[in-house]
Amino acid sequence: MDPRVVQEKVELVRVSGVGRGIYLFRFRSTLIARSAWPGQFVHLRVDDGSSLTLRRPFSLCQVGRSWFEILFKVVGRGTEIMARKKPGDSLDILGPLGRGFSVGESFSGAAMVAGGMGVAPFPFLIRALRRQGKRVFLFLGAKNQDELYLPDQLTKDVTLSLATEDGSRGFKGLITQLVEKKLRDQKELLGGKWQFFGCGPRAMLARLKELALTYKFSCQVSVETQLGCGMGVCQGCAVPAAPRDETSSPKYHLVCQDGPVFDVSEIDL
Ligand SMILES: Cc1cc2nc3c(=O)[nH]c(=O)nc-3n(C[C@H](O)[C@H](O)[C@H](O)COP(=O)(O)OP(=O)(O)OC[C@H]3O[C@@H](n4cnc5c(N)ncnc54)[C@H](O)[C@@H]3O)c2cc1C
Structure with a gap:
């Protein structure tokens, strides 16, 4: 795993409701903010003591020197629990994870x-x-x-x-x-x-x-899929790779590690 990935208890410092069931959360973390790259994500443990064990992934939406923000919509149990969090609460967060966007000099x-x-x-x-x-x-x-x-x-x-x-x-x-x-x-x-x-x-x-x-x-x-570990171990987020030719055997990419960002030529959408 990339040594810049950290797992820490991170304080939620600002909650903004930005639409119906849509929230922008700001967390304080210099370590995650410092090594984050556009297109990467964080993996949040949202368990409130009930049965949710898998983390939930969210893209890094905005990043400052000592904070980062995520934007999310309530779609199920995990995001419902998240929507009840208040400034001052802490969440266990792993990140930054995954391969982000490539922003070379080749385009204007x-x-x-x-x-x-x-x-x-x-x-x-x-x-x-x-x-x-x-x-x-x-x-x-x-x-x-x-x-x-x-x-x-x-x-x-x-x-x-x-x-x-x-x-x-x-x-x-x-x-x-x-x-x-x-x-x-x-x-x-x-x-x-x-x-x-x-x-x-x-x-x-x-x-x-x-x-x-x-x-x-x-x-x-x-690309979004349901993620398990977020670190390439459980292989639960495999998506089919674009076939090289008609005879080639099927190959897969892991969204959490090879992605979530791919060139469209790499994957079968
Ligand atoms: C790399 C990555 C980045 C993401 N970034 C964001 C983000 O910035 N903002 C945001 O709102 N969401 C994002 N998502 C999706 C987000 O992770 C899911 O909406 C969240 O995990 C749902 O959790 P839940 O417990 O509320 O819902 P669940 O109870 O787990 O599921 C509710 C419904 O959502 C579907 N679902 C769950 N997870 C996903 C998923 N990953 N992709 C597609 N459908 C799913 C389920 O099939 C079900 O229909 C991202 C996903 C990935 C893989």
């Missing part, structure tokens, strides 16, 4: 495509890319406007395009439909100078991969 602009809580890793990535002077387009989609998470930083530093499935804000439809429309109308998004990044539901990532193949852009995606 970034287009990020987020579905729902898939926006979570992007504020941290946006900050890193803006420091390198790169332009950032953010395509943000959700079911409805209550599920759109839009911190000030996202509206200030990026060119934002919004979509909601019910049309309550922005383009009416799926975020990938809006991306395709922009690819057709705004040819500047094409060519080797742009790097796409995606995070969201699997169907959205699969469509983004199809668009990457059709419009020939390079694209990294952050």
Whole structure:
């Protein structure tokens, strides 16, 4: 395991409700903040003395010198327990874990495509890319406007395009439909100078991969599965690798260790 990964009791210092059942938690931890990279995640023990033994993974959303934030939606037992936590509570956290986004010098602009809580890793990535002077387009989609998470930083530093499935804000439809429309109308998004990044539901990532193949852009995606140990031991988070050819035997990648960020060419979405 990477020696920079730590397991510690971390104090929850700020809780913000940012939408219906959606929370932004800020934790104090210099050790995790210091070695975190955009696209990595932390693994939280949320057990309240009941039967939840497996940790729950959350992307690093924003990171400062001595703190980090996670953005999450309540979807089940673990996140329900988390939503009851208060500033001053401490949680057992392991991190930072996984392989994050690659942000080489080879591209001048970034287009990020987020579905729902898939926006979570992007504020941290946006900050890193803006420091390198790169332009950032953010395509943000959700079911409805209550599920759109839009911190000030996202509206200030990026060119934002919004979509909601019910049309309550922005383009009416799926975020990938809006991306395709922009690819057709705004040819500047094409060519080797742009790097796409995606995070969201699997169907959205699969469509983004199809668009990457059709419009020939390079694209990294952050993949979510249910995780067990988070360190490559239990092998519970295996996802099929993209087959090299029709005769090659099936191979798998571990989301927790080989990912969660992959180039779309590496995995079978
Ligand atoms: C690397 C990584 C980063 C993640 N980052 C975030 C984040 O930043 N914000 C956020 O809100 N969520 C994130 N998730 C998903 C989050 O971990 C799950 O929503 C959470 O574990 C659910 O826990 P629970 O006990 O509340 O729900 P459970 O009771 O465990 O499950 C409730 C429902 O959610 C489904 N589910 C559970 N875990 C996952 C999962 N990992 N992926 C897809 N479906 C799942 C279950 O099948 C079930 O339908 C991330 C997942 C991974 C793997």
